[in-house]
Amino acid sequence: MIKIKNNIVDIKASATLAINELSQQLEKNGQEVFKFGLGESPFPVPNIIVEELKKNAQQKNYINVSGLIQLRNQVAKYHSIKNKNNYTAENVIIGPGSKELIFQTQLVLDCDVLLPSPSWVSYEPQAQILSKKIHWIKTDAKSNWHITPEEFDKVCQNLNQVEKLLILNSPNNPSGTSHNNLEALATIAKKNNIIVLSDEIYAELDFSGNYRSISHYYPEGTIISSGLSKWCGAGGWRIGSITFPQELNYIRKIVRNIASETYTSVSAPIQYAAIKAYTVDHTQYLINSRKILENIANYIYKELTDVGIKCQKTQGGFYMLCDFSNVIKLSNEISDGQSLCQKILSQVGFAMLPGSVFGIQNELLISRIAFVDFDGRKALDLMQNNNRIPEDFLQKACPKIVKGIKKLKEWVKKN
Numbered sequence: 301m302i303k304i305k306n307n308i309v310d311i312k313a314s315a316t317l318a319i320n321e322l323s324q325q326l327e328k329n330g331q332e333v334f335k336f337g338l339g340e341s342p343f344p345v346p347n348i349i350v351e352e353l354k355k356n357a358q359q360k361n362y363i364n365v366s367g368l369i370q371l372r373n374q375v376a377k378y379h380s381i382k383n384k385n386n387y388t389a390e391n392v393i394i395g396p397g398s399k400e401l402i403f404q405t406q407l408v409l410d411c412d413v414l415l416p417s418p419s420w421v422s423y424e425p426q427a428q429i430l431s432k433k434i435h436w437i438k439t440d441a442k443s444n445w446h447i448t449p450e451e452f453d454k455v456c457q458n459l460n461q462v463e464k465l466l467i468l469n470s471p472n473n474p475s476g477t478s479h480n481n482l483e484a485l486a487t488i489a490k491k492n493n494i495i496v497l498s499d500e501i502y503a504e505l506d507f508s509g510n511y512r513s514i515s516h517y518y519p520e521g522t523i524i525s526s527g528l529s530k531w532c533g534a535g536g537w538r539i540g541s542i543t544f545p546q547e548l549n550y551i552r553k554i555v556r557n558i559a560s561e562t563y564t565s566v567s568a569p570i571q572y573a574a575i576k577a578y579t580v581d582h583t584q585y586l587i588n589s590r591k592i593l594e595n596i597a598n599y600i601y602k603e604l605t606d607v608g609i610k611c612q613k614t615q616g617g618f619y620m621l622c623d624f625s626n627v628i629k630l631s632n633e634i635s636d637g638q639s640l641c642q643k644i645l646s647q648v649g650f651a652m653l654p655g656s657v658f659g660i661q662n663e664l665l666i667s668r669i670a671f672v673d674f675d676g677r678k679a680l681d682l683m684q685n686n687n688r689i690p691e692d693f694l695q696k697a698c699p700k701i702v703k704g705i706k707k708l709k710e711w712v713k714k715n
């Protein structure tokens with residue numbers, strides 16, 4: 301029998317997908333499940349983009365590996381403004397989700413990988429598949445789980461002989477970057493010749509409405525991944541982009557060549573429809589989406605803090621780290637983050653992910669919750685006439701979030 305390679309024999313299905321499958325199983329068995337595990341946008345894809353997809357259903361030909369030129373032009377224009385640099389279609393690759401493009405970029409680069417702890421679940425397994433060495437940069441609750449220049453510098457000093465790629469995601473899933481120290485981080489990256497992959501998939505959902513990127517201070521060394529999965533509710537459409545500065549176009553060329561031998565191109569109708577995501581004004585949709593998410597984040601923060609759970613202040617998107625160490629005593633049954641999540645899932649039906657899948661030490665009683673178990677269309681409709689969050693918004697639009705949080709609080713009080 302042919303053996304599985306050593307470096308991947310232990311790779312499991314993505315933790316977020318696994319918790320979703322387990323939740324579905326519990327539901328099938330008749331248990332009510334509050335889905336705070338998988339982070340999928342609850343909002344509908346804007347109608348105008350859906351209509352464009354219908355119109356383009358007949359597009360059947362393979363598309364240029366890098367992506368449709370009209371779409372790449374728009375992506376380049378978008379990032380030129382947002383990331384304050386000059387990009388052209390030549391700098392952009394469209395792929396089947398930014399996840400694949402992040403993987404391909406890691407694949408191409410002969411380097412070690414620096415990751416903040418915590419980091420998004422898939423960076424580490426991707427690096428592991430590619431036999432890359434990972435170095436974690438510590439963060440903690442004091443800095444709201446953002447990396448600090450001091451910790452970044454410390455890790456770099458021990459690694460001055462190796463080439464390095466830093467992957468940063470902001471705003472938080474589950475960490476992020478502070479808007480105030482980006483310049484200092486950029487200076488360290490520049491000094492150490494580090495390439496930064498800035499994962500900006502949640503940028504449009506930054507509650508400030510004014511996302512700031514490390515590329516503003518280090519454009520020549522920053523690669524930007526992005527896409528429609530989060531701000532535009534189109535995760536299942538599987539489309540993402542990666543944008544390289546001119547200085548790093550040598551990497552883009554190889555990523556493109558690899559793409560040509562693997563996925564070929566993203567589905568044609570999806571690419572035609574995606575043009576509308578970049579050419580139509582979605583300001584109101586985004587303002588409302590951010591307001592809704594911020595409102596829910598504030599609600600959860602207040603409710604869980606009330607019972608002594610230490611919560612992260614969410615900057616944008618739909619995630620929050622929750623530290624149960626003040627309220628749960630370690631025991632045989634709950635000895636780490638993983639057993640805490642299992643216990644809460646089985647007793648409360650509240651699904652969340654242990655901090656360990658993001659690179660947090662498993663012995664810490666920290667979990668990540670995703671607050672997306674609500675009807676995004678209904679939530680947007682409730683906002684439509686007044687641009688404000690109505691009084692009874694949470695009860696009307698997010699009853700499962702309210703009930704799930706209530707149940708979790710009751711459980712914490714009992715334990």
Ligand SMILES: Cc1ncc(COP(=O)(O)O)c(C=O)c1O
Pocket residue numbers: 339396397398399400420469473499501526527528529535538539540
């Ligand atoms: C931080 C982060 N980056 C990247 C992705 C991948 O998004 P997609 O492949 O849908 O573009 C996700 C999806 O969950 C994410 O949370």
